[in-house]
Amino acid sequence: MKLTVPFPFLLGITAAQLLTWPAFAATQLQGAGATFPSPLYQRWIAEYTKSNPDLQINYQGIGSGAGINQFTKNLVAFGASDAAMKDEEIAVVKRGVVLIPATAGSIVLVYRLPGVDNLKLSRKAYTDIFLGKITRWNDPAIIQTNNKVQLPNIPIIVCSRSDSSGTTFVFTKHLSAISPEFKDQVGEGTTVTWPTGLAGKGNDGVTALIKQNDGAIGYVEYGYAKNNKLTFATLQNKSGEFITATTASGIATLATTQFQSDLLRAWPSDPDGKDTYPIATFTWLLLYKKYENKEQGEAVKKFVNFGLTEGQKFAEDLGYLPLPKEVVEKDLAALKMVE
Amino acid sequence: MNIGQSFGTMKHARRKLDLFLILTWAASVAAVITLVWIIASILVPALPAIQKTGFTFFTNAIWDANRQRFGALPFLIGTTVTSLIALCIALPLGVFIALFLSENFLPPLLRQIIRFVIELLAAIPSVIYGLWGIAIVVPFVQNLGQHLSEPFGFLPIFEGPAFGNSTLTASLVLALMVLPTITAISRNALVTIPKTLREGSYAIGATRWETIFRVLLPTAAPGIVAATILAFGRAMGETMAVAMLIGNSKRLTWSLLSPGGTLAGLLANEFPEAKGLQVSALMYAALALVLLTLLVNMTGEAVLHRAEKATAGIR
Numbered sequence: 275m276k277l278t279v280p281f282p283f284l285l286g287i288t289a290a291q292l293l294t295w296p297a298f299a300a301t302q303l304q305g306a307g308a309t310f311p312s313p314l315y316q317r318w319i320a321e322y323t324k325s326n327p328d329l330q331i332n333y334q335g336i337g338s339g340a341g342i343n344q345f346t347k348n349l350v351a352f353g354a355s356d357a358a359m360k361d362e363e364i365a366v367v368k369r370g371v372v373l374i375p376a377t378a379g380s381i382v383l384v385y386r387l388p389g390v391d392n393l394k395l396s397r398k399a400y401t402d403i404f405l406g407k408i409t410r411w412n413d414p415a416i417i418q419t420n421n422k423v424q425l426p427n428i429p430i431i432v433c434s435r436s437d438s439s440g441t442t443f444v445f446t447k448h449l450s451a452i453s454p455e456f457k458d459q460v461g462e463g464t465t466v467t468w469p470t471g472l473a474g475k476g477n478d479g480v481t482a483l484i485k486q487n488d489g490a491i492g493y494v495e496y497g498y499a500k501n502n503k504l505t506f507a508t509l510q511n512k513s514g515e516f517i518t519a520t521t522a523s524g525i526a527t528l529a530t531t532q533f534q535s536d537l538l539r540a541w542p543s544d545p546d547g548k549d550t551y552p553i554a555t556f557t558w559l560l561l562y563k564k565y566e567n568k569e570q571g572e573a574v575k576k577f578v579n580f581g582l583t584e585g586q587k588f589a590e591d592l593g594y595l596p597l598p599k600e601v602v603e604k605d606l607a608a609l610k611m612v613e
Numbered sequence: 614m615n616i617g618q619s620f621g622t623m624k625h626a627r628r629k630l631d632l633f634l635i636l637t638w639a640a641s642v643a644a645v646i647t648l649v650w651i652i653a654s655i656l657v658p659a660l661p662a663i664q665k666t667g668f669t670f671f672t673n674a675i676w677d678a679n680r681q682r683f684g685a686l687p688f689l690i691g692t693t694v695t696s697l698i699a700l701c702i703a704l705p706l707g708v709f710i711a712l713f714l715s716e717n718f719l720p721p722l723l724r725q726i727i728r729f730v731i732e733l734l735a736a737i738p739s740v741i742y743g744l745w746g747i748a749i750v751v752p753f754v755q756n757l758g759q760h761l762s763e764p765f766g767f768l769p770i771f772e773g774p775a776f777g778n779s780t781l782t783a784s785l786v787l788a789l790m791v792l793p794t795i796t797a798i799s800r801n802a803l804v805t806i807p808k809t810l811r812e813g814s815y816a817i818g819a820t821r822w823e824t825i826f827r828v829l830l831p832t833a834a835p836g837i838v839a840a841t842i843l844a845f846g847r848a849m850g851e852t853m854a855v856a857m858l859i860g861n862s863k864r865l866t867w868s869l870l871s872p873g874g875t876l877a878g879l880l881a882n883e884f885p886e887a888k889g890l891q892v893s894a895l896m897y898a899a900l901a902l903v904l905l906t907l908l909v910n911m912t913g914e915a916v917l918h919r920a921e922k923a924t925a926g927i928r
Binding site for chain 2: 429431436437439461462464466467471472482487
């Protein structure tokens with residue numbers, strides 16, 4: 275008991291590898307990766323296999339990092355990641371990589387302040403809160419944008435993710451884009467060292483912390499906040515407008531993304547435009563450029579094609595942002611690169 | 614013929630014994646090999662981090678995976694402090710409960726019921742302790758923390774602001790989690806003391822309290838020390854409940870009312886999506902945890918040895 279502490283992790287890795295061992299039957303597809311889009315991918319699989327009963331698809335939400343890892347080791351037919359893949363990660367995949375932005379989501383700042391249900395935060399205010407520079411709710415920087423509201427004189431409890439997560443990656447990428455100080459002091463990544471506050475595991479862990487603490491604020495996925503009816507703040511975007519997270523404001527943000535034609539990897543880290551919500555991101559499917567097994571390659575292409583077209587209509591119900599038309603067109607063009 | 618028959622049975626018995634011996638040998642060797650295997654499989658992936666950070670891993674207070682800076686000091690302190698506080702609370706409590714249950718203050722049936730209930734505490738999964746801690750201990754500590762940090766805030770350990778999810782919360786729940794281990798093993802050590810010792814003590818005119826503190830507790834000391842080692846090991850390795858309650862901060866702080874972190878919690882939080890040197894650094898942290906437990910076990914063994922020597926005269 276005393277000395278075997280890390281053993282469950284090793285066991286977990288082995289088990290995960292065994293479970294995702296590539297199936298040799300052509301009609302089986304294994305996918306693994308990000309947890310955030312997992313409910314949507316599961317829905318796609320359920321709908322798609324209804325009309326294609328001889329195909330078996332299995333997707334496991336094991337995390338973006340683990341997804342890239344298994345994809346690189348050729349253990350899966352497709353991978354998934356919230357943080358796309360870095361150049362050096364792509365370079366080691368001999369079969370080539372096609373990145374497909376498959377769905378998207380916004381990140382909202384959920385808070386708990388009794389009596390305050392329409393909090394507006396300026397860019398400077400929410401950056402300084404997460405930097406630990408604004409420590410009480412009646413700080414002038416918060417009062418400035420909420421002058422009709424009676425803000426209590428209580429400490430701000432910042433709640434973040436303790437596990438490594440694509441949500442943290444996107445949120446810190448945004449804060450780094452708008453604040454040189456944040457970039458310098460904290461930086462961007464799937465886990466960062468926050469200068470202040472508490473951390474909980476998963477969206478649910480962060481939410482639990484916020485619910486327990488008066489004066490708490492934290493970042494969670496928009497879909498998660500919406501499904502759980504959490505109160506979230508209206509944020510100021512680059513052009514100075516205060517925008518509430520909705521499907522429409524999220525899609526407006528996605529539409530500003532500038533993709534290169536050969537590699538669909540970009541983040542709307544600080545979107546331009548008057549009606550854009552400041553923090554939204556894509557999540558990616560990772561496909562190989564070459565599939566040795568022809569049937570497997572065809573099956574992957576057809577399934578992804580379904581997800582990008584018909585599959586998009588399930589997105590909003592599940593709290594995701596449907597892809598803008600331009601992105602779907604680019605995706606379908608990229609899908610043709612898969613052989 | 615009689616002799617031949619019995620000789621045959623003996624031969625048969627010996628062959629059986631050999632098989633038994635082989636089995637037990639195999640089991641013990643397998644256990645040792647597994648341990649070595651586990652340590653090796655932690656050590657090998659940890660090597661890059663060991664080469665890169667060396668001993669500064671234990672003295673550096675900044676853990677920032679983005680910038681490839683790995684210092685485990687906050688987590689080493691977190692693990693040690695939570696386990697020590699838990700033991701400071703659970704050890705006296707556990708030994709007193711064990712004493713109470715091994716003396717004849719209560720009718721035997723009632724004692725059995727209490728013993729059963731306390732041992733049942735060990736059977737509760739740690740995630741349940743975590744949930745219970747969130748519902749009960751977190752609000753309690755937050756309240757208590759505010760009252761502590763206002764008058765005693767000048768002391769580093771009670772420095773505000775007071776959080777509900779803090780080192781203190783994790784320590785309190787850990788204390789409850791290790792209580793059954795201490796109680797059960799200490800009680801066992803106390804009830805197995807030969808009756809003659811107690812009777813002898815009474816015979817020379819000692820009172821009940823003198824008997825308990827001068828005779829019974831010293832005699833049971835090796836068992837109590839063993840209980841403490843086991844409890845310390847469990848407290849240091851506990852992951853789930855601690856990760857749910859401690860607030861998982863990576864900052865170094867001396868305040869018990871601030872969020873903290875432990876080695877086990879760090880591993881659980883960061884391992885699933887770690888990459889490159891971070892994996893290696895986490896393996897190094899795992900190794901540190903194993904070494905820490907080993908250190909506790911060895912200290913315990915040494916204390917046990919001394920305790921046995923000191924009480925050898927009584928037995």
